[in-house]
Every structure is written in C-alpha cells, then in structure tokens.
Amino acid sequence: MGQELPPSLSGRWRYPADGTEQVFSLKDIQVQPDKTFTAKLTWWQTNSWCATRDLPIVGRQTISGGIAFDVPRMCGISYVAELNRSSSGWVGKASSMSGYGLMLDLRAD
Numbered sequence: 001m002g003q004e005l006p007p008s009l010s011g012r013w014r015y016p017a018d019g020t021e022q023v024f025s026l027k028d029i030q031v032q033p034d035k036t037f038t039a040k041l042t043w044w045q046t047n048s049w050c051a052t053r054d055l056p057i058v059g060r061q062t063i064s065g066g067i068a069f070d071v072p073r074m075c076g077i078s079y080v081a082e083l084n085r086s087s088s089g090w091v092g093k094a095s096s097m098s099g100y101g102l103m104l105d106l107r108a109d
Contacts, residue, residue: 005029005037005067009083009090011108013043020046024106026069027054035061043071043079050075066092073097081106 010025022044029039037059043052052074059069066084071094079102083092089109096102 005031005061009108011090011106013094013104013106015102015104022046024108026059031061032058037061037067039069041069041071043074045074045077047075050077066090070097077102079104083108 007029008025008027009029010023012021012023014021024041024043026039026041029037031037039057039059040054041052041057042054045051052072055072057069057072059067062068062082062084064084066082068080068082071079071081078097079094080097081092081094083090083106089107091108092106094104094106
C-alpha cells in the first residue's frame with residue numbers, strides 16, 4: 001500500500017459484449033492519510049447526457065496497491081470500479097451496481 005498514486009489517470013472503459021468504448025479520467029488525485037484519495041472523475045457514457053464531468057469523488061486504495069471508486073448513478077446506472085497496476089499501466093473492471101449485470105473492462109495509463 002505504500003506506493004504513490006499518480007496525479008491523474010486517464011483511459012478507456014470497454015463493454016465486451018458489444019465492443020462499446022468510452023473514456024474516463026481521474027484528475028487531481030490527492031492521497032489522504034486514511035488510505036482514501038480524492039479526485040475529479042470524468043466518465044463518458046454512450047449517451048453524452050449521462051456523462052459525469054469533473055465530479056469530486058472519494059476513492060480508496062486497495063490492499064493489492066490498486067484503487068477502487070464508485071461511479072455515481074447517472075441515467076439509472078452506476079458502477080464500482082477497481083484498477084490495479086500492471087506492466088502496461090493500470091487495468092481493471094467496473095461492475096454495475098444497478099442490477100443490470102454489466103461488467104466493463106478498464107485500461108488506463
């Protein structure tokens with residue numbers, strides 16, 4: 001858990017069932033003493049009206065050295081996202097908390 005977090009992360013989410021891709025970012029990441037972090041989340045949806053733009057969030061650092069955060073409900077759907085460090089950047093998943101059973105692949109630099 002002692003690893004530093006980058007000041008920002010940006011990447012893409014992908015819905016494997018149909019190949020839909022959109023972008024997301026965490027900007028102004030600030031680590032807090034209690035192993036949480038604050039950031040500004042941008043999470044694009046297929047419908048741009050459903051996008052989250054520069055929304056202040058509080059995420060958490062995971063035991064494995066990654067991060068986890070909630071994507072707030074927009075247009076009836078929300079997600080729990082988790083990213084872990086890999087040799088090629090950050091990779092992970094986001095699952096819907098809205099009963100739709102959606103699972104998204106995440107990749108960030």
